[in-house]
Amino acid sequence: MEHCILQVALDTPLDLTFDYRWRQTAAEPLPQVGQLAIVPFGRREAAGVIVGIAGHSEVPEAKLKDVLAVRSQLPPLSPQWLALCGFAADYYQRPLGEVALPGLPKNLRILKTVALDRALKKLAKSVTEHDASPVNTPQLNAEQQQAVSAIAEAKGFAPLLLYGVTGSGKTEVYLQAAAGILAAADAAGELAQILILVPEINLTPQLESNIRTRFPGLDVVSLHSGLAEGERTLNWLAAHLGRARIILGTRLAILASLPHLKLIVIDEEHDPSYKQQEGLRYSARDLAVWRAHQLAIPVVLGSATPSLETWQHAQAKRYRKLELRERAVKDAVLPQVRMIDMERDKPADGLTSTLVAALKLRLERGEQSLLFLNRRGYAPVLSCDSCGWISNCTRCTSFMVLHKPDRRLRCHHCSLELYIPKSCPTCGNIDLQPLGRGTQRVEEGLQSLFPQARILRIDADSTRLKGSAQTAFDSVHRGDVDILIGTQMVAKGHDFKRLTLVGVMNPDTALFSHDYRASERLFAQLMQVAGRAGRAGQKEGGSVSQVMIQSRYPNHPLYSAVVGHDYDGFATSLLEERQQAALPPFIYQALLRAEARELDTALAFLQDAVACIEHHGITMHDPIPMTMTRVANVERAQLLVECSSRPGLQAFLKDWMQILRQTKTRAKWSLEVDPVDI
Numbered sequence: 186m187e188h189c190i191l192q193v194a195l196d197t198p199l200d201l202t203f204d205y206r207w208r209q210t211a212a213e214p215l216p217q218v219g220q221l222a223i224v225p226f227g228r229r230e231a232a233g234v235i236v237g238i239a240g241h242s243e244v245p246e247a248k249l250k251d252v253l254a255v256r257s258q259l260p261p262l263s264p265q266w267l268a269l270c271g272f273a274a275d276y277y278q279r280p281l282g283e284v285a286l287p288g289l290p291k292n293l294r295i296l297k298t299v300a301l302d303r304a305l306k307k308l309a310k311s312v313t314e315h316d317a318s319p320v321n322t323p324q325l326n327a328e329q330q331q332a333v334s335a336i337a338e339a340k341g342f343a344p345l346l347l348y349g350v351t352g353s354g355k356t357e358v359y360l361q362a363a364a365g366i367l368a369a370a371d372a373a374g375e376l377a378q379i380l381i382l383v384p385e386i387n388l389t390p391q392l393e394s395n396i397r398t399r400f401p402g403l404d405v406v407s408l409h410s411g412l413a414e415g416e417r418t419l420n421w422l423a424a425h426l427g428r429a430r431i432i433l434g435t436r437l438a439i440l441a442s443l444p445h446l447k448l449i450v451i452d453e454e455h456d457p458s459y460k461q462q463e464g465l466r467y468s469a470r471d472l473a474v475w476r477a478h479q480l481a482i483p484v485v486l487g488s489a490t491p492s493l494e495t496w497q498h499a500q501a502k503r504y505r506k507l508e509l510r511e512r513a514v515k516d517a518v519l520p521q522v523r524m525i526d527m528e529r530d531k532p533a534d535g536l537t538s539t540l541v542a543a544l545k546l547r548l549e550r551g552e553q554s555l556l557f558l559n560r561r562g563y564a565p566v567l568s569c570d571s572c573g574w575i576s577n578c579t580r581c582t583s584f585m586v587l588h589k590p591d592r593r594l595r596c597h598h599c600s601l602e603l604y605i606p607k608s609c610p611t612c613g614n615i616d617l618q619p620l621g622r623g624t625q626r627v628e629e630g631l632q633s634l635f636p637q638a639r640i641l642r643i644d645a646d647s648t649r650l651k652g653s654a655q656t657a658f659d660s661v662h663r664g665d666v667d668i669l670i671g672t673q674m675v676a677k678g679h680d681f682k683r684l685t686l687v688g689v690m691n692p693d694t695a696l697f698s699h700d701y702r703a704s705e706r707l708f709a710q711l712m713q714v715a716g717r718a719g720r721a722g723q724k725e726g727g728s729v730s731q732v733m734i735q736s737r738y739p740n741h742p743l744y745s746a747v748v749g750h751d752y753d754g755f756a757t758s759l760l761e762e763r764q765q766a767a768l769p770p771f772i773y774q775a776l777l778r779a780e781a782r783e784l785d786t787a788l789a790f791l792q793d794a795v796a797c798i799e800h801h802g803i804t805m806h807d808p809i810p811m812t813m814t815r816v817a818n819v820e821r822a823q824l825l826v827e828c829s830s831r832p833g834l835q836a837f838l839k840d841w842m843q844i845l846r847q848t849k850t851r852a853k854w855s856l857e858v859d860p861v862d863i
């Protein structure tokens with residue numbers, strides 16, 4: 186019997202690997218780098234990835250513990266996969282184990298193998314249907330065809346921006362490019378896997394079923410956080426074993442093990458949900474580009490409103506731009522966008538008379554309308570006119586939102602819930618007033634305005650039950666809804682065929698946000714929601730599809746760009762502004778956050794963090810309380826650091842983190858590289 190030492194990366198806050206003793210028996214195969222090991226860690230068992238195998242350890246013999254099990258029934262994770270995790274760990278300044286392990290299905294990480302064995306058996310037994318009937322694929326237009334060829338014929342690392350207006354048929358390009366790459370691999374006797382990332386899978390069930398019908402002979406799996414544990418294990422294994430050929434996932438899928446990856450697609454690449462906002466705060470889009478580079482494969486970034494980072498790369502010819510200028514469906518044209526001046530046409534119940542008339546016309550013609558308001562609840566604040574009381578959250582720097590249907594006040598930040606008070610808690614006044622307007626209140630207003638209309642609200646509240654979002658969207662597609670009201674949930678991706686009017690209720694607040702990215706986001710959001718209108722060809726006698734944006738600043742340049750469908754011009758002027766103000770993508774940033782019971786504790790930690798290191802070539806801003814300073818009784822502060830070079834920033838962060846990890850503080854702190862919410 187021989188011993189060896191397995192060096193194991195564990196999901197711990199320490200950036201270390203841990204040595205364990207492996208006792209080789211005749212019955213078991215030799216462990217390999219990239220395999221998972223279950224080891225004792227403190228008083229519990231933990232899973233780790235074997236990153237090295239050695240003859241002996243620095244740890245004294247008496248202190249060495251034995252490995253409990255190695256997952257030898259699975260092929261090891263590839264060196265490329267380990268390198269991807271290593272890169273992410275390095276770049277985002279986190280331990281390797283924290284990158285590599287949390288994404289693995291839980292059934293792989295526990296000592297008991299019952300669930301894993303069952304999953305492997307099930308996979309081995311399942312057969313893919315190969316005899317499904319062939320599907321008609323639509324005839325591509327010239328621009329789509331060019332894009333497909335460019336992707337399928339790309340050699341080596343090829344970052345491609347698929348810049349196509351809403352409804353231009355980007356999905357069709359992804360699918361046919363994928364088909365081309367799969368066929369070429371088949372012909373060469375190789376395996377190919379295609380990874381398609383989408384912002385939110387629950388909002389794109391259409392895509393999943395389209396892919397399945399388009400590739401009836403192939404295993405298609407999805408990877409996202411909504412999957413039950415058993416299914417997640419099966420899907421992850423299918424990807425890891427090379428069985429799954431098309432993997433449709435959300436941002437977490439970028440860290441999946443995909444040994445035969447030949448193409449990555451990122452749909453709606455500008456979408457903020459590609460950025461993880463806690464723990465390892467990675468950008469799935471940026472990791473996708475790195476992964477494509479590592480594997481020397483094409484990566485397609487699709488959007489009608491690319492992120493400024495991506496646009497800048499395309500302008501500098503680092504990314505190749507593939508353009509789709511027209512809508513794909515015959516006779517479908519981009520909607521006419523029009524501003525409605527709320528100073529002149531004063532709204533009643535939030536709706537201007539122009540918008541009401543347009544809704545009425547759609548109802549008469551039997552066409553659908555969509556009202557977009559990115560604020561859920563009935564009203565953002567409840568207030569007392571007589572003493573000035575307002576519904577502040579007692580635990581956060583925010584208001585409790587009025588939710589009328591379930592008679593609650595609810596804080597959207599800490600989830601605190603209260604019954605709506607019958608009278609003012611301060612002065613006893615019984616006439617409390619809702620201030621402002623959320624989707625529930627708009628729904629109520631519409632019901633009294635159009636009692637005959639079939640009105641449906643879709644937001645996080647109306648779709649809390651599993652499957653209810655799907656049911657709601659199905660009824661819109663079936664034509665069972667006349668007026669749809671919704672938050673950003675309805676703005677993205679959906680191909681609503683009967684929709685000819687989009688009304689945007691009041692987007693002005695984002696114009697004056699302190700966050701410099703707010704206008705980029707607002708523009709993308711308006712273009713997206715506008716893009717839901719007029720997707721089917723125009724019918725004889727039907728209305729021209731229209732988008733109406735209610736605003737107090739109808740002449741604002743951002744709105745003029747939306748009216749002109751002018752992403753190009755808007756992006757150019759934003760990039761100029763960013764360059765002049767030395768903001769990303771012309772500068773590189775990291776954000777150190779600290780939180781504590783007392784604001785002073787958090788600020789003191791950040792002040793020490795500034796003082797603890799020389800920082801030539803690095804700009805350190807003053808530590809400041811975050812805009813929303815208190816959440817759930819925790820006070821939060823932040824410190825922004827900037828550098829004109831990415832490697833310069835990276836080198837600095839490395840040294841800085843080493844010092845900070847030794848610093849004693851009662852504050853909880855974290856670092857975010859390339860932050861998006863400042």
Ligand code: ADP
Pocket residue numbers: 323324325326329349350351352353354355356357513514515680720
């Ligand atoms: P995008 O993602 O660019 O907004 P979609 O991929 O949703 O657009 O496509 C919009 C519509 O156009 C879909 O209904 C799709 O089936 C249709 N479509 C795509 N390509 C073609 C084509 N070449 N001919 C006809 N219809 C097409």
Ligand code: ZN
Pocket residue numbers: 569570571572573574609610611612613614
């Ligand atoms: Zn009062």
Ligand code: ZN
Pocket residue numbers: 578579580581583596597598599600601816817
């Ligand atoms: Zn709260």
